[in-house]
Amino acid sequence: MPSLLFCGPKMAACGMVISIWGVIMLAMLGIFFSAKSAVLIEDVPFTEEDIRNDKNPPQNIYALYNQVGINCFIAAGVYVAVGAVSLCQVRLNKRQEYMVT
Amino acid sequence: MSSLLRGEEMCLAQLFLQSGSAYDCISELGELGLVEFRDLNPNVNAFQRKHVNEIKKCEEMERILGYLLREIKKAHISLPERDMNPVAPSPKHIMTIMEQLQKLEVELGEVTRNKEKLQKNLLELTEYTHMLRITRNFVQRTTEQEPLQVHYEEFPFLEKDTRMDYSSMQRLGAKLGFISGLIQRAKIEAFERMLWRVCKGYTILSSAEVDEYLEDPDTGEPTKSVVFLISYWGDQIGQKVKKICDCYHCHLYPYPSSNDERNDVVEGLRTRIQDLHTVLHRTEDYLRQVLIKASESVYTWVVQVKKMKAIYYILNLCSFDVTNKCLISEVWCPVNDIPRLRRALEDGSRKSGATVPSFVNRIPTTDTPPTLMRTNKFTSGFQNIVDAYGVGSYREVNPAPFTIITFPFLFAVMFGDLGHGVIMSLFAFWMVRYENNRKLKNTRNEIWNTFFEGRYIILMMGLFSVYTGLIYNDCFSKSLNIFGSGWSVKAMFKAGLWTNDVLRANHFLTLDPNVTGVFKGPYPFGIDPIWNLASNRLTFLNSYKMKMSVILGIIHMSFGVILSTYNHRHFRKNYNLYLVFLPELLFLLCLFGYLVFMIFYKWLVFTAKDSRHAPSILIHFINMFLMQGEAVQPLYPGQTGLQVFLVVIAVLSVPVLLLGKPVYLYWLQNGGRNRLGMYRGYERVRRNSDEELCLLRSEDMEEGSSHSDLTSSGEHLSEEFNFADEFLHQAIHTIEYCLGCVSNTASYLRLWALSLAHAQLSEVLWAMVMRVGLRMDTTLGVIFLVPVFSLFAVLTVSILLVMEGLSAFLHALRLHWVEFQNKFYSGTGVKFCPFSFSLMPSSFEHDGLL
Numbered sequence: 001m002p003s004l005l006f007c008g009p010k011m012a013a014c015g016m017v018i019s020i021w022g023v024i025m026l027a028m029l030g031i032f033f034s035a036k037s038a039v040l041i042e043d044v045p046f047t048e049e050d051i052r053n054d055k056n057p058p059q060n061i062y063a064l065y066n067q068v069g070i071n072c073f074i075a076a077g078v079y080v081a082v083g084a085v086s087l088c089q090v091r092l093n094k095r096q097e098y099m100v101t
Numbered sequence: 102m103s104s105l106l107r108g109e110e111m112c113l114a115q116l117f118l119q120s121g122s123a124y125d126c127i128s129e130l131g132e133l134g135l136v137e138f139r140d141l142n143p144n145v146n147a148f149q150r151k152h153v154n155e156i157k158k159c160e161e162m163e164r165i166l167g168y169l170l171r172e173i174k175k176a177h178i179s180l181p182e183r184d185m186n187p188v189a190p191s192p193k194h195i196m197t198i199m200e201q202l203q204k205l206e207v208e209l210g211e212v213t214r215n216k217e218k219l220q221k222n223l224l225e226l227t228e229y230t231h232m233l234r235i236t237r238n239f240v241q242r243t244t245e246q247e248p249l250q251v252h253y254e255e256f257p258f259l260e261k262d263t264r265m266d267y268s269s270m271q272r273l274g275a276k277l278g279f280i281s282g283l284i285q286r287a288k289i290e291a292f293e294r295m296l297w298r299v300c301k302g303y304t305i306l307s308s309a310e311v312d313e314y315l316e317d318p319d320t321g322e323p324t325k326s327v328v329f330l331i332s333y334w335g336d337q338i339g340q341k342v343k344k345i346c347d348c349y350h351c352h353l354y355p356y357p358s359s360n361d362e363r364n365d366v367v368e369g370l371r372t373r374i375q376d377l378h379t380v381l382h383r384t385e386d387y388l389r390q391v392l393i394k395a396s397e398s399v400y401t402w403v404v405q406v407k408k409m410k411a412i413y414y415i416l417n418l419c420s421f422d423v424t425n426k427c428l429i430s431e432v433w434c435p436v437n438d439i440p441r442l443r444r445a446l447e448d449g450s451r452k453s454g455a456t457v458p459s460f461v462n463r464i465p466t467t468d469t470p471p472t473l474m475r476t477n478k479f480t481s482g483f484q485n486i487v488d489a490y491g492v493g494s495y496r497e498v499n500p501a502p503f504t505i506i507t508f509p510f511l512f513a514v515m516f517g518d519l520g521h522g523v524i525m526s527l528f529a530f531w532m533v534r535y536e537n538n539r540k541l542k543n544t545r546n547e548i549w550n551t552f553f554e555g556r557y558i559i560l561m562m563g564l565f566s567v568y569t570g571l572i573y574n575d576c577f578s579k580s581l582n583i584f585g586s587g588w589s590v591k592a593m594f595k596a597g598l599w600t601n602d603v604l605r606a607n608h609f610l611t612l613d614p615n616v617t618g619v620f621k622g623p624y625p626f627g628i629d630p631i632w633n634l635a636s637n638r639l640t641f642l643n644s645y646k647m648k649m650s651v652i653l654g655i656i657h658m659s660f661g662v663i664l665s666t667y668n669h670r671h672f673r674k675n676y677n678l679y680l681v682f683l684p685e686l687l688f689l690l691c692l693f694g695y696l697v698f699m700i701f702y703k704w705l706v707f708t709a710k711d712s713r714h715a716p717s718i719l720i721h722f723i724n725m726f727l728m729q730g731e732a733v734q735p736l737y738p739g740q741t742g743l744q745v746f747l748v749v750i751a752v753l754s755v756p757v758l759l760l761g762k763p764v765y766l767y768w769l770q771n772g773g774r775n776r777l778g779m780y781r782g783y784e785r786v787r788r789n790s791d792e793e794l795c796l797l798r799s800e801d802m803e804e805g806s807s808h809s810d811l812t813s814s815g816e817h818l819s820e821e822f823n824f825a826d827e828f829l830h831q832a833i834h835t836i837e838y839c840l841g842c843v844s845n846t847a848s849y850l851r852l853w854a855l856s857l858a859h860a861q862l863s864e865v866l867w868a869m870v871m872r873v874g875l876r877m878d879t880t881l882g883v884i885f886l887v888p889v890f891s892l893f894a895v896l897t898v899s900i901l902l903v904m905e906g907l908s909a910f911l912h913a914l915r916l917h918w919v920e921f922q923n924k925f926y927s928g929t930g931v932k933f934c935p936f937s938f939s940l941m942p943s944s945f946e947h948d949g950l951l
Contacts, residue, residue, distance in 0.1 A: 018894050021524075025577075026890065029875075039579050039633050042868075045876040068875055068882075075886040082887075 005092045012089035019083030026076035033069030036062060044068055105480060105502045107671070108493060109435040111470035111933070113139075114442070118419070118428040118459045119450065126449030126459050127412045127936075128189045133445055134937025136432035137471060141420040150417040158199065159410040163944070165202045166403055170945055172209060173396050176389060180396055187401050189408035189938075198402060205395055212388045219384060223377045224316060228283050228326070229354045230370050231311045233363055235328040236281055236356065239307045278339045279332050280346065282353035285317075286310060286325040292349050296331070299341055304333040330356070403945060408938050415936060427459075433470055433933065439463070469495050473933035478536075480505065482558045490918040491928025498667045500922055507657065507921075508913055509558070513565035514653065515855035515909040518863060519576035521901055522566030529560035562910070572627045573856070577897075578863040580630035588631045592618030609636055614709040639857075646853040648700050654849025654920070655693045658842070661924030662686050668925060680761035684754035685838060685924075691751040693846055695744075696722055702736060759835040763828040770822045837923075845920040851912050859905050866896055 007015070032040060045068070050060045114136075118126050130136060142150065173180070190198060284292055289308055296304055307330045314323035329351075333342055346353055357363040419430040434442055442461055450458040472493050476484045484501045486508070493499050516522070533556050535541055541553060552559070574580040593599045596616045603610070614620035623629070628645075632638045662685050669677040699718050707715045716736060724733065725744040735741065874882075874889030922928070934940075 018891055021894055022887075022890050026886075037582070039582065039630060041634070043872050043875040045878070071875070071877075071882045071886055074883045075890065078883070078887050079890075 005089065005096065007089055009090070009093040009097075012086050012093055015086030016083060016090060019079045019086055022079035023076050023083065026072045026079065030069045030072035030076060033065050033072060036065045105474060105476070105484075106499055106667075107496055108499060109437065109473040109475065110496070111433055111473060112436050112439075112463050113466040113468070113470070114432050114434045114439070115462045115464050116428075116430045116432060116446070116459065117422070117462070118430065118446075119455050119457050120426060120428060122450045122453035122455040122459060123416060123419070123428045124189075124192065124412060125453040126446050127415050128408070129445040129449040129452075130442075131408065131411060131415075131936055131938045132188070133441065134935045134939065135438050135442055135445065136434045137933055137935050138415050138418050139431040139433065140418045141429070141431060142418065152413045152416050155195075155413045156410060156417075158195070159406055159413065162199060162202055162402075162406045163410070165206045166399065166406065167945065167948075168206065169202075169209070169392075169395055169399055170403075172213075173392050173399065176392050178389070178392055178396050180400060183400050185401065187404050189412055190405050195409065198405065202402065205391075208391060209388075212384065212391065216381070216384045216388065219377060219381050220316075223374065223381060225352070226370055226374050226377065228315065228352055230367065230374065231315075231326075232281055232283060232328045232354050233357070233367050233370070235309045235311070236307075236330050237360075237363065238309065239330050277332060277334060278336075279330060279356040280339070280342055280353060281328070281330045281356040282346065282351045283311070283326045283328055284346075284349055284351040286327050288349050289327045289329070292329075292345070292351075295345055295349075296342065299345060300333065300338050303335065303338045304331050304342060306331050403943060407941060407943055411936070411938065411941060431464075434461075435473055469930070471495070471933040472930040474499060474501065476501075479557050482555050483508065485554070486558070486914060487917075488932065490922065491926070492930045492932045494927050494930040496671065497927060497930075498664050498671075498925065500664075500917070500926055503660075503664075504917060505561070508917055509561035509565040511653070511657075511852065511913040511916055512562045512909050513569040514649075514852045515912060516562070516566045516859060516906065517569035517573040517575060517856050518578075518859060518901075519567055519570030519581070521577075521863075521897070522563050522568075522570050524563075524898070525566060525902060525906065526560060526563030529556055529563050532556040533560060562906075573860070574624075574628040574630055574633075575860060575863070578860065578867045580628070580633035582630040584625050586631045587621050587624050587629050588612055588614075589619055589621060592616060620709065642860075643853070643857065646856060647850060650849050650852040651693075651846060652697050652700060653852060654846050655689070655697050657849070657916070657921055658845060658924060659686070659689060659694070661921045662689060665925035676765055677762070680765060681758065684758040684761070687754045688751050688758070688839065689842055691747040691754075693842065695725075695747055699736065706736075755835065755839060758838070759832060760828075763824060763831050766822060766827060767824050841923065848920055849916065851916070855905075855909055855912055859901070859909070862905065863901060866893065866901065870896060 029040075033044075044061065044064050046061055046064050050064070051057070054060045116126075147153070293306055293308075296306055308327050311326050311328060315326055316322070317324045331342055333339055343353075357366055415430075416428070419428040421427075422429050439461065446459045446461060472495055474484055474493075480501065483504045484499075487493075487499070487501045487504055513522070532541070532553060536553075536556065544550065570576060590612065593610075593612060593616060595618065598613070598616065599610065612619050628642070632641060635641075662682065665685075666678060666682055669675065669682060696718070699721060703715065703718055714734075716733060720733060721736065721740075725748060728745065728748070870889060870893045874886040874893075877885050
């Protein structure tokens with residue numbers, strides 16, 4: 001079985017750190033978007049028409065909020081996967097270091 | 102009393118060491134790291150000192166150890182664990198170590214030389230084999246080409262003979278000779294040309310490249326060589342060819358005259374090469390074994406030699422007493438450690454088996470002792486950053502314990518972001534948690550070492566940044582709405598001021614706090630989150646942060662001025678309290694303290710209703726100096742009178758500061774001389790043998806009055822008091838202080854500037870990076886958001902944490918060093934460097950060999 005190790009120990013550690021940070025921060029962003037926080041209004045991709053042509057305001061904007069929130073949750077999920085890969089790399093690196101010395 | 106506030110009390114002590122036990126006593130002292138030795142032979146050259154031979158021996162051993170370590174490193178042998186700490190060897194053992202090292206050196210040298218010789222032999226044999234193999238191809242080629250060749254009229258007989266036949270050549274009277282060998286590929290062209298020019302066509306050169314790389318014996322690099330075969334007519338040509346070959350550093354080998362001879366030689370060579378390979382292999386194995394055996398004890402030897410050399414160096418600093426039986430040395434020692442010093446000397450004497458013990462004796466001195474601050478792993482970082490500016494003078498107030506809180510606080514005021522503070526704290530927590538991990542402690546990377554040494558500072562900075570992040574309500578440039586905003590937009594609609602038409606017609610609308618229900622009260626902790634959505638956010642925050650910076654600055658500076666009282670009282674200069682401290686404090690508080698008072702007054706007294714006619718504090722402050730109270734509406738009744746009073750006091754305190762101290766000292770000097778002399782004499786009788794008197798006198802005489810020469814006998818008390826010098830010194834101090842008050846107050850505005858910069862950078866990063874990822878359509882959005890977040894994370898760490906962090910660190914440090922410390926700190930002391938083996942780095946570690 002060819003070696004599954006493709007990055008060194010420092011790269012794997014960086015990957016771990018960014019994954020953990022990504023999971024926590026994107027999950028919290030997802031929660032805040034789902035809670036329709038006003039501070040995040042600039043990050044929601046709404047246009048003038050959304051506001052004007054709204055049948056029952058503010059449902060359009062709320063729908064957009066939910067969309068972005070779900071995006072964030074999915075990205076958090078991707079980072080969980082990246083974190084798992086990084087964890088594997090870290091373990092493999094440790095094992096290789098142990099075997100050599 | 103010794104504490105972090107003031108530094109340890111030090112004394113000068115004399116050690117009387119018996120000759121036999123001097124070595125062991127100093128070894129004990131080196132292990133403990135208690136005292137700092139003074140050089141008693143400053144006029145003696147390094148080569149004239151007593152123990153110069155022993156030091157030479159130590160250096161010889163270090164040379165051998167360096168050679169050993171380099172060989173071990175070349176052979177890629179790893180050294181075993183380095184946790185042990187062997188003591189310095191006694192002089193008897195030094196000879197054994199020296200012998201062992203010399204034996205090892207000789208052995209290693211021999212084996213290495215043998216190996217090189219064998220390798221050279223191998224190379225020669227390999228080259229010879231190549232040459233034979235390749236020239237066989239030449240011969241075969243020429244024999245093959247024979248039938249195809251055209252008639253050469255000049256040499257018609259060659260057609261008949263298919264083999265090179267010497268006899269037919271000799272019949273012609275010309276002798277055909279062959280020279281064969283190898284030459285470096287780079288030189289073959291020039292070689293060929295030279296041959297042609299010199300021998301004018303009487304030689305034929307055939308050459309072919311060797312396929313594999315051969316190691317060049319001189320440089321050790323693999324090079325390509327070319328095998329050549331020169332056939333020539335005549336002896337003289339032969340001589341010339343040989344000389345040319347010499348020039349070009351060719352390796353010549355005898356050319357076999359017949360095929361059978363060639364085959365024999367090839368067989369012989371093959372066996373010899375095989376033998377050589379075996380011998381070489383065995384030699385390398387033996388060398389490796391020798392090195393492995395040496396590597397087990399090399400670290401112990403390194404430490405022992407280092408300690409030995411240090412002890413002899415210290416022994417060189419001592420001097421002999423009159424009887425020549427015992428060594429005297431002078432040391433600086435903390436007063437509290439004298440019992441430990443005595444015990445160490447007893448231990449040393451006992452170990453060396455001396456009958457007469459060595460002892461220690463305190464002696465009075467007028468020299469200023471070095472400064473020692475005892476720190477633990479937490480306080481040492483802060484002490485280091487204070488010492489970087491200047492080590493404190495002996496027994497003056499140490500700013501370090503206050504810096505533990507004020508420095509992270511001022512950093513956090515400039516850094517103030519909750520998210521960044523959390524990341525910084527986590528990084529510092531990780532370093533603190535793994536601080537005993539050897540890999541982290543012993544890396545060579547300078548930058549990493551700097552961060553690691555300051556891990557507690559970074560931890561404090563991070564925690565304080567979390568606090569100020571909550572106050573500024575800033576987390577990755579977004580505000581957190583924890584308690585519910587104090588502003589209500591709905592109330593504007595309820596009051597009828599805003600309708601849908603108003604909304605459509607205007608881009609920007611202002612919430613009016615005077616309308617009922619709009620402003621429900623201040624946010625409980627920090628800045629209201631609604632300001633994150635406001636377009637006039639910076640206008641509000643700038644005013645708030647500027648005032649906050651000035652307030653913090655005045656408090657910090659006043660604290661510095663108050664700390665100077667500790668120094669005045671400790672050094673028994675109570676007149677300084679009235680003539681220096683009081684005018685300074687009055688000047689600072691009457692002018693800038695009043696400014697702070699006005700800021701608070703305006704904040705408390707004026708509400709939203711009065712906002713239209715709220716006064717500008719700056720105008721009032723300027724009018725205070727210009728004495729124009731009538732131009733504007735007073736803030737409170739009696740303001741004009743109070744301001745005039747404060748200005749008068751401030752102005753009056755300047756001449757007091759300028760002239761008070763010099764005049765008082767002059768009066769003391771001349772007017773009160775008799776009284777002074779009697780007072781001093783009385784003190785002298787009372788405290789005859791107390792060193793306190795000497796130190797007291799020395800401290801009294803150092804400050805202020807410049808005394809040219811106070812001899813150590815100190816009997817004549819007529820102090821040289823130079824009025825001009827003292828006056829000049831005080832004038833400089835006054836000007837510096839008064840102008841400094843104004844400029845330093847303005848300097849604290851960097852607290853506002855940097856926090857604004859940090860907030861803006863953070864906002865720009867979010868808007869340009871994260872927002873792009875979040876505003877994408879769903880289909881692409883998710884895939885795009887993942888790398889966008891990575892980019893955001895990397896940029897946050899590199900720009901906002903590292904760059905802004907370093908910037909805020911630097912400015913907070915500058916505020917401490919200049920604005921805070923120039924109010925009370927002189928920082929002209931010398932740091933106490935104890936003689937301790939653990940503090941001495943090994944030169945091998947520096948070279949990366951250990």
